[in-house]
Amino acid sequence: MTPGLAGLSATRIAAMVRAGEVTAVEATEAALARVGAADSELHAFLEVTRDTALAAARAVDERHARGGDPGPLAGVPMAWKDNLVLADHVASAGSRMLEQYRSPFTATALQRALAAGAIPIGRTNMDEFGMGSSTENSAYGPTRNPWRRDRVPGGSSGGSAAAVAAGMCPLAMGSDTGGSVRQPASLCGVTGLKPTYGRVSRHGLIAYASSLDCVGAFARTAEDLALWLSVVSGIDPADPTSTPAEPGHTRRRQDLRGLRIGVPWELNGPGLDDEIARVTREALATLTELGARVVDVALPHVPHAVPAYYLVATAEASSNLARYDGVRYGLRRGANRCDAMITASRSAGFGPEVQLRILLGTFALSAGYQDEFYRRANDARAQLTADFRAAFAQCDVVWSPTSPVPAFPIGSRTDDPLAMYLCDVLTVPASLAGLPALSQPCGFTRDGMPVGMQWTAPAMQDEELLDIARLFESHTDHHKRSPTP
């Protein structure tokens, strides 16, 4: 079975719909058919919103038929992570706590994509509240990697990554707090963008760690991600941390010659899987053949990044998740005394990883420990941000592998939280510094699993990343390979 229409890029589908070569309904039906054929095995979707999708597709076609502009994402089937809310639809963040929760409003990023003609085909599986690196922490069961069914897709946006990798849709939205778009993109062999913090509104993104959360996306080409970013980014009155796009960053890079690639040894040292090391070294060699120049840079505070990340993220999460108390919405257990009800609801509604992180974060913020943990973590964060600033004085972009390991077997790391947390070692530095970062396919392990490389740029230079990734794609075909169904 071939993906057919569903296997085309978002840019191509939108162009065809806009040119009248295909209708939005046809594009949507092709995607839904592909989901129907592939997802029973993969479990990328928690819900396929067939009726909503077809209604949206008909609306796009009608608008087009009346002579209106169907939008830059006209007819593009799009999935979204279960922590982005869509009005009148369930948004559960992969948690029992919100199994029945329906949002009365739509996330700004989702709203902008839909207003541009994107078709919402379904919400995708994720680690509960974004807490995980394998999608095994979903309350609704794991998602399988389309390249090998016994492997994880990465996480926490594993459902969105798998949906794009399996050709179920050309575009899927996710969120990235410490690597939750980039790492699954790497493990599933697709391209994933974490924009600069604030470039895409967080309004309607169910919070995990507010100072780190970014709405991101997956596609099979950098061009598609550039199209997506142009549609969803920009200031939003509903998110006081959102930032306007700065004019003047649209200078498009025409080739890779002279590109100064900063390679920090801290992100390329020991601890990398041998195959990851081999494949990414070959990619770096390709880049230099294309005229890029490798510059040694130092990010000396990277060793503090994982502990700092887990302190900051869990501290914020302990506060962000306090609203799930069974009082107003969400799961409720026990009814005699209010405090007992809150305890019972939270014990029943949250899975073990979420409870663990809430406890960690509560501890990190508590009196007598805040200086030792939370404050020091923020200090490390500031130092790491300064490291990047210094590095960018010497290079245009920072380069590294995205994940230290390829997709690992389902169940192989679930007993060891620390081993799981180390999956994020290469992605959390950019998160802590609020920088744009992108993962793109750069080769395959000997046993055929995809490997991604990560680009990190100065703040607001998201378009620079997308240009570099597009130019690498134009000389390679790793991104064109798809898993055998």
Next chain:
Amino acid sequence: MNAFTTVIGLEVHVQLATQSKLFSPAPSSSLGEPNSRVHAVDIGLPGVLPRPNATAIALAVRASLALGGEIQRTSRFARKNYFYPDLPKGYQISQFDEPLCRGGSVPLGDGRSCRLHRIHVEEDAGKLVHGDIGTMVDLNRAGMPLVEIVGEPDLRAPSEAHAFLTNLREILRGCGVSECDMELGTMRCDANISLMPAGATEFGTKVELKNLNSPKMVQRALEYEERRQAAILAAGGRIAAETRGWNDEAGESRPQRSKEQAPDYRYFRDPDLPPLVIDDATIARERGAIGELPDARRARFRSHYDLPDYDVALLTQERDVGDWFEALVAEGIAPKTASNWVMSDVLPARNARGASMATFPVEPRGLAELLRMLDAGTLTQVAARRVFAHMVDTRDSAADATRTLGLLRIADAASLEPFVAAAIAALPEAAAAVRAGKERAIDALKGHVMRATKGRSDPVLVDTLLRQSLSRG
């Protein structure tokens, strides 16, 4: 009691007079059906973010400037974390170690003042309603904009706490920051009180008092607590650090919670909100909006209008009333005359109608017209007050109201003589008494004429005519 020095500090929450809540577009009114004044932000739905209300911030800046505080150009919002069913997010957005304002003071009315420690912005919680079917949550109040004004422990008597609150209220109402109504909860006060041996410098163990719903109640609760602590200390006992709730009907306080049980709020900067930056333009604009502070206005009314203290106090209690008085004077009315009319006629009429000066049916210009008629002798003092009441009821002009009521003064002898004759005929004994030299008896005859003319007759002319008639035989 003199064996101890009392030390009191107040923490006052004031609700800012905005149209919408601190972080949501919901209307800032706690009235209405329960949970009818709520937005997704106020319920803490998944995915919502706070949206700071610029008007609330501006009013907080204005309050800080009016109290002489030092605005911190960059301050931060922080989360105060605790679980309670009326707290939708499981945390309150407040300010912690980086408040909007430091310092400032509140005058106590006798030339002294109480220093302020800080002023910060925060959101209110909802409230629990205990009913027959159990306890219910009403979130109308959740997210309402507040400033918390933290006083230094400078107060030395319960009466000073009362003065602090009345002066604070006067200042903040005067510059439009808040209605500051303690009974309606737009101003709330917690009081800390401790006693130390007279002459000591180290404060004693403090007790916090809650549930204080008026300045008088604050004073009563502090007086009770002062006596209670003095009795314990005099008997050699120790004061427990605790929070006590005041029961005004019983006239006593009861322990609510000991300080050992104080929760750890795990304050940290709210990552959803950028730093709160106050620019020069905001400060200049809000400083301009403060207008004249009550102390300055009192001094000006005393010296500029040469009014007695009693008049000054009454006219400056509300800014609108003082403005109305000044508008009347600007119409050319003598200050003392204007003051008398505002105090004895305008304010009672306004209060009876429950109106504000802005909606009061008579404008200063209208009353000035009436007072000029009075001054010209067109009508009498008694008639003028009736005309004013009619103007309030009908919004008629002074001239129209006078005509409608038929109250033009009767000041010609020919018109009054029949009334004088009728009075003498009706009260022969009084007439006889006057003729017999009893001066006071003439009052009864004058009263008869006044009643018969509905107060319109010129009293001097009536007196002359009566005496002429009686002397004639």
